[in-house]
Amino acid sequence: MKSLLSAPILRRIALAAIVFWVAALVATGGLAGKLGGAEKNDATTWLPKSAESTKVSELTGKFIGSDVYPAVVVYERGDAVSNSTARARAESDAHRFATLPQVHGPVPEPVESEDGKAIQVVVPISVGVKGVTDALPTVRSIRDIVSDAGMSAHVTGPAGYGADSADAFSAVNSTLLYVTIAIVMAILLVTYRSPVLWLLPLVCVGVALTVAQGLIYLLAAHAGLTVNNDTEFLLTVLVFGAGTDYALLLTARYREELRRTENRHVAMATAIRRAGPAIAASAITVALSLLCLVVADLNSTKSLGPVMAMGVLVSFAVLTTLYPALLVLCGRWIFWPAAPRFGDPEPAGSRRGNRLERLITSRPRRVWQVTAVTLAFLSLGLFGLHASGLRAQDTFRNRPDAVVGEQVLLEHFPGGSGDPVQIIGPASDADRLRDLASGVPGVVSVSTPVRADGLAYLEVTTADVTGSDAAFATVERLRSVVHSLPDAMVGGSSAVALDTQKAARHDRNMVVPLVLSVVLVIMALLLRALVAPAVVLATVVLSLAAALGVSALVFDTVLGFAGADPSFPLWAFVFLISLGIDYSIFLMARIREETANHDTATATVIAVRTTSGTITAAGVVLAGTFAALLTLPLVFAAEIGFAVAFGVLLDTFVVRTVLVPALAIDLGERMWWPRRTRLDSREGGAIPDPIVKQTI
Missing domain, CATH: 3.30.70 (Alpha-Beta Plaits)
Structure with missing residues (x-):
């Protein structure tokens, strides 16, 4: 075993990891750019084949052509334009519309409104595999034609909305990527206080995103996986958020080991051995929770599971192999100007943290009861969450x-x-x-x-x-x-x-209990207990309800949204449960590790002290990446972004910092039932900790 941890062997392993990921990046780089071309944004392709509207869509091709969507051109004449002039212009435009490449069949005659003030022309547009968003070039041509009509003219209908949606998404991925990078860079600079260290996580996350996109393209092109605009931008924020979190957690443990171990390669090996199980449990929890979506009826929801799970697992692989390899090869200087030296003392906690620590340890039951009641009160806003769907005009934040x-x-x-x-x-x-x-x-x-x-x-x-x-x-x-x-x-x-609304309700009823069961089993295996996983899961569910309650209030009264997409509650649930449980997993895994030498109350204080700064930074990064979705002009993106960002912050600053520690201290050794802690099995009880005894 000692030879496996020798510096030369560890150095060769690090170099091999770098070579492997460089090769993977080269192999998938070209494929990643093709992912957008594999998208299917036609709503009927999201529904199951058994849905009535899907069956109708398949049969209407016999009558109006396959994949034909109408663009509705509406002219509104002013008082200065006569009826005859307006109609003549509409008829002339209709003939020009018929000559456009994607227009399917003859364009019907213009129809005048009963009040005589408007005329509409319906233009049937044939689209490709990407669905209605393929109508963008033709709709642009139609708008160019009507722009000089001499009266107010607009293009709406399914094709008009599809084109505007595609137009909005055309800038989404680049804009979102730049905003996300800026947010992560700023947070990492503040967290690491180093002008160079922040580059390594961003480089590794970029590698993870590219490799994940390339692999997902292969699944979409050759294995029938459905991807759309939503899954692509959600993949970006999830990979950046999760990948940066893994980097923060590993870096914190590596920095800790550098103070205890002179050789940096051995320090990294120790850090991976000690922090790896919790990071792996986190990645597996998120991935399996997302994979639960494969039981959904909606293809758009079903496909989200494999896509997001792929992103999480690739992020985990890159950030636990390539990232540590780059860290150790760079040496301690990468932490400049606060590089940890062998033998340095552990940093002291903040005064604010110490005051909160004394409050929790002195009155744990009162603290968790008040916190739980407050979260329950916030969850009452759930009654105002209207997730019955949005009209097309309500899906945009602009006009x-x-x-x-x-x-x-x-x-x-x-x-x-x-x-x-x-x-x-x-x-x-x-x-x-x-x-x-x-x-x-x-x-x-x-x-x-x-x-x-x-x-x-x-x-x-x-x-x-x-x-x-x-x-x-x-x-x-x-x-x-x-x-x-x-x-x-x-x-x-x-x-x-x-039919989408009905399928979304079915999916919620199927996926929610399955995700909760998966999370409970993984935590039980990690902690080797039943009470602790059940308690932690209950706190995260309560936090989820509070986050959605506050989100519903903000959507209605602050942002003025007309409602929410039927899939919103399920997607928010899966993201918040799987991501929100992360920080409690990291905390509980450290508490369990410390119970080898301390009672549960003492172990909790030590664990909170050692993980507080890192988990807080990780939570802020993850919240920041999802908050980047608020910059997009789409209501669904803004709703997911706000709900997940707020929920993650709630888990970071309330559940992990206050609720879970208070419950752990109050329940004590009962948290680990039916497993007995090592201290329980020893004569003489807990080993006192002189620092912790002052606060407990």
Whole structure:
């Protein structure tokens, strides 16, 4: 064993790690850039094949072409423009639209509103494998055409929104990457107080992100993994947050060992041996929690699990091999100007930390009870969380052209204009389907049935805007009447949104208990106890509820969001449970390590002292990376960013700092049931610690 820890062998291992990751970076670098091309952003590809709207989408290709989305051009004429002039201009533009490359089939004649103040033209656009966001080039061309129309003109509808979404995402990855790097760099500079050390974690995280993106591209291109815009930007913040956390935790333990060990290679080997199990448990917990998403019905949620798990595991691998290799090869000078020297004393804790320590150790039960009640009070805001979905116009934080166009459209036309509900049924029942649909409340008009291959296709214009609760109600009523006929189904954008909402509820019910079970089992294996994992998990769940409660209040009253995506609660839950449990895992693993020589109360104080600064820095980094999502113009990104950032800070400064230590001190040796601590099995009880005895 001694020979394995010799400096020459450890130096060769470090060099081998560097060579391996350089080779991996070269092999995956080109693939990482192709990840965006493998995205599928069509909402129907996210739903399971069994969803009614998915089946309708597959069959409508017989009638309107496969993957065809309408762009709705709405003209609003002013008093200075006559009806005849406005109509002539719309007709001229419609002929020009028909010549654009992606336009599918003939463009219908312009339709004038009943009040005579607006005209709409529906342009069918054929898209590719990336879904509706592929409509961006054609929508840009349409907007160029109408820009000189001499009257107000906007492009909205599914294709208009898809184009604006793609436009928003086009700058997301680069902007988010730069913002994230700036945040992490600033925090690392403050944490390390070194002008050079912060470079190593960022370089390693960059390697991890590139390798992960390359591997995910291979899975998306050759193994059927679904990736979209959401998964790509979430991968960026998760890899930066988790990877930097692992670097901080390992660096802190390495710095600690450098004061005790003269040879830096041996110091790093000791640091990895002692900190490695907790870091590995953290990575495995996050990865397995995310992999629980594979049981979800929504493909967008199901695919998120493998993508995020891949990012976490690659980050763990890079930051526990390449990063320590670079650290030891650089030597102690990398910590300049505060390089740790062999024999240096341990740094003293802050006065504020000592005051909090005395409070917790003197009245642990009162402290954890007050803290728990406060978190429970904050969680009451959950009753105000509206996660039933967002209308298309509510998904943006700004006002792109599609949002403005829809508002103009709603002023002059029925809410469902240009984006009809679709009905598919047997050709023999076509007239019956039309009669049934026409009598449903909320329906404005029903098209003449089109027959092909034994099927009938009808389009239904609804009074209410696509994706609204009223439109959902109309879809439900349509389904209740057309289902009286065999093989009749209802689809379209509103039906897709409704089916997505139902699938999201199913996914929450499936994934939540599974994630909680996985986390509990991993912590039980790590701590070799049952009480401690259950107690810690309960604190994190309470913190999660408080974070979501506060988030709901902020979304509604501060940010003014109209609601939340149906997938938001589940994604926030998985991120906060898996990431929030990290800091308690690090703390509890250190407490368990210290129980080899101290009673639980003493071990808790020592563990809090030794891990406090590092875990705080790690929490701030992780919160900062997710807070970077608030810079994006998308409501979903902002909601995930705020909820996870706030939740992580709550776990860092309240759960890990106050609640868990107070519970550990109050429960004492009962925390480790059914395992007995080493001190319990020794005669004479705990080994006193003169420093800790002063505070306990």
